[in-house]
Amino acid sequence: MSILFNPKFRLFLGSAAILSVGFGSAYLYTQSNTQQQISLASVPTSSIITKNLQAENPVKQSNLTSSSGLISASTPYQVIDEFKKYKYSVNGNQILSSAKLPTNKVSFNQKDLLFVLTNTRKYYQDYASQDPDILRTGLLGTAGVSVQDTLKTLNFMIAVLKEDIANNRTTRLQDPNFINTNFRVIKWSAYKPQNPKQKRLRITKYAVFTHTGSRKKTANYNIPIYSLKDNLSGDKFYTRYTKQDVLSGIYEPGGREYGKVEPLAYLTRQGLEEALMQGTILINFTDGSREFFNVDRNNGMSYVRGVTPTAQKRYWYFRKVNAIKGYGYKIDAKISIKPGVTFAGDVLNIGLGRVIVIEYGQGKNKRLKMGVIADTGGAFLPNFYQLDFLAGIFKTNKDFSRYISQLPEYATAYILVKK
Numbered sequence: 001m002s003i004l005f006n007p008k009f010r011l012f013l014g015s016a017a018i019l020s021v022g023f024g025s026a027y028l029y030t031q032s033n034t035q036q037q038i039s040l041a042s043v044p045t046s047s048i049i050t051k052n053l054q055a056e057n058p059v060k061q062s063n064l065t066s067s068s069g070l071i072s073a074s075t076p077y078q079v080i081d082e083f084k085k086y087k088y089s090v091n092g093n094q095i096l097s098s099a100k101l102p103t104n105k106v107s108f109n110q111k112d113l114l115f116v117l118t119n120t121r122k123y124y125q126d127y128a129s130q131d132p133d134i135l136r137t138g139l140l141g142t143a144g145v146s147v148q149d150t151l152k153t154l155n156f157m158i159a160v161l162k163e164d165i166a167n168n169r170t171t172r173l174q175d176p177n178f179i180n181t182n183f184r185v186i187k188w189s190a191y192k193p194q195n196p197k198q199k200r201l202r203i204t205k206y207a208v209f210t211h212t213g214s215r216k217k218t219a220n221y222n223i224p225i226y227s228l229k230d231n232l233s234g235d236k237f238y239t240r241y242t243k244q245d246v247l248s249g250i251y252e253p254g255g256r257e258y259g260k261v262e263p264l265a266y267l268t269r270q271g272l273e274e275a276l277m278q279g280t281i282l283i284n285f286t287d288g289s290r291e292f293f294n295v296d297r298n299n300g301m302s303y304v305r306g307v308t309p310t311a312q313k314r315y316w317y318f319r320k321v322n323a324i325k326g327y328g329y330k331i332d333a334k335i336s337i338k339p340g341v342t343f344a345g346d347v348l349n350i351g352l353g354r355v356i357v358i359e360y361g362q363g364k365n366k367r368l369k370m371g372v373i374a375d376t377g378g379a380f381l382p383n384f385y386q387l388d389f390l391a392g393i394f395k396t397n398k399d400f401s402r403y404i405s406q407l408p409e410y411a412t413a414y415i416l417v418k419k
Contacts, residue, residue, distance in 0.1 A: 077139050079349055082381040090191060092142025095384055099187035099414060101176040106357060106368040110171050112338040113370065114161040119335045120353045120374045121154040123328070131329040134352045139384070143186060145417050150353050153418040156182070157355065176368065179357075179416065188356075188413040190385035200410040202386045203358060204379075206344065207400050208292075208324055208393045209274055213265040213283040221286075223272045224263040225318045226251060228297060232260055239300040243276075243315035264293060264318055273309045276316050279377070280324050282393060294321040296331040303378040324390070326375030327352055335374050337390060344375035344388035355416040356387065360408035387413065 076089035124147075128135060135147055157173060164171035172178040179185065190198045214221035226246070228238060237260060241250060250257045265283050267275065275281045280294045295316040303314045319331045327347055328334030343356055354373045361367045377388060389407065394400040 075142070077142050077349075079139075079382045079384075082348070082378075084348075087382055088193065090139075090384070092139055095139060095189055095191045096143045096415075097187045097189065099185045100180050101185055101357060101368065101414060102359060102366065103176050104359075104366050104368050106174045106176060106179070106370050108174070108341050108370045109338075110161060110165055113173075113341040113372070114158065114165065115336070115338050116341050116372050116374050117154055117158050117161070117355075119337070120372055121151065121158065123333070123335050124151060124154075124353065127329060127333050131333075133329070133348060136348060136351065138349045138351045140186070140351060140354070140415070140417075145184075145186075147351075149417050150351060153183070153355055153416060154353055156418045173370070182419060184417040184419055185357075186415040186417060188384075188415055192385040195385075198385055201358070201413045203360075203408050203411050204386060204388045205391045205400075205404045205407060206278065206377075206388050207339075207391045208280045208282055209278055209397075209400070210282045210284055210290075210393065210395050211267055211271045211275065212286065213267045213271065214286045215265060217263075217266050218286075221266040221268060221271075223247070223267050223269050224251075225265055225267065225272065225275060225293065226261040227264050227319055228261055228317045235260075238297070238317065241299060241315070242301065242313040243299075244313070246315050261317065264320065275318070276312075276314075277309060279316075280321070292321045292323060292325075293318045294325040294331065294334065324393075326390075337374050339390045339392040341371045342375055342390040343371045343373050344377045344380065344390070345373040345386075346380040346383045347373065347376045349382045349384065357414045357416060358387070358408070358411035359414070360411040 076091055078089050079087045081087050124134060137146055160173055161171055164173075188201065190201050192198045212221075217224070237257060241257075249255045251261050251263075252258060265285070267283075275293070276295075280292060282290060282292050284290045296319040298314055298316045301313045301315070303312060321331070321334070323336040324338070325331075325334035326337040326342060326344070345354070345356075350373060352373060355370065356373060357368055357370050359366065359368050371389070373387075375388070375390065379386065379388070391400065391404055391407070394403070
């Protein structure tokens, strides 16, 4: 596969206890809307795109600005799975429609959103030629949205955030009036063939968990996580073995594949299963050090829904990383992401770098939350009815459950596209 589809840990909670509480308090918008719009409106968006792409390790403009992939709204979109195989067709107007954001303030951490937007744009600039999947217009092509539009959106938002942060003010991107003026707002209605009645997106949650582990095998920490050795990465030997084969000791001394992989850390069995599901983990070693690890490559075996984690045949090999990582066609290219502003979604059919606002709650409790699709996962192949929200870093599942009990189970979703 050309994409590493990270597995995620998800926990579903009943909506009754969730929808009444928001993601967190939004900042008040206190600046002059007219004055702030003029400062950016005076700079042509096209020049911002060209300047930024040329200034920061640009990709070929012809790759990114072509609209040849756009699809007529009357033409059914052909949905594909992770192996690029046709699954079914759907009309874009069944899922996408023009809308306006409600007048509630939009909530997000300004610096964290800037971090994810910038890293996502850089992925386009650095890896578009190696990862043609991100150049797919996907379903939004039926609404006339091109890859160039995605870049315009990223560049404009980055420019706004940088200017607002530099001036120590609440960003204009938290003002729905500013958004409705400067962006196309496209409502994304859930489309689930198995449940046609579902209209709002399901918002699942994932996290990075801290685990205690050892650099050496001990009685308590005796289950290794492995890394494929660089000099053997071209050999597909690892695709022959299930998770159960690996746990039987094929890579340990005396095993038939001993020496072909490197043990990175030793965990408990529960720690291993959670690491495989989460994609990124933070290990607190018994020697006092701590490091992030992210899934690198899997054995090519599909994750089977409905099968218990311990019985799954899919197995992931890890690499040490310097931050929480999201989407990327290889481990060294993965996007560094932040909790609270990152969604995992269907990158092949919806697109990388789509800016999403979710709406949930009622009346005075209504909330708007903004984030970026900068990650993906095995549950999104394909998936037009769900997003996975990166909630944070947690010590235990109990801490995670307590935090996400404040978050919505279902939400109305909007996609923002710079006009």
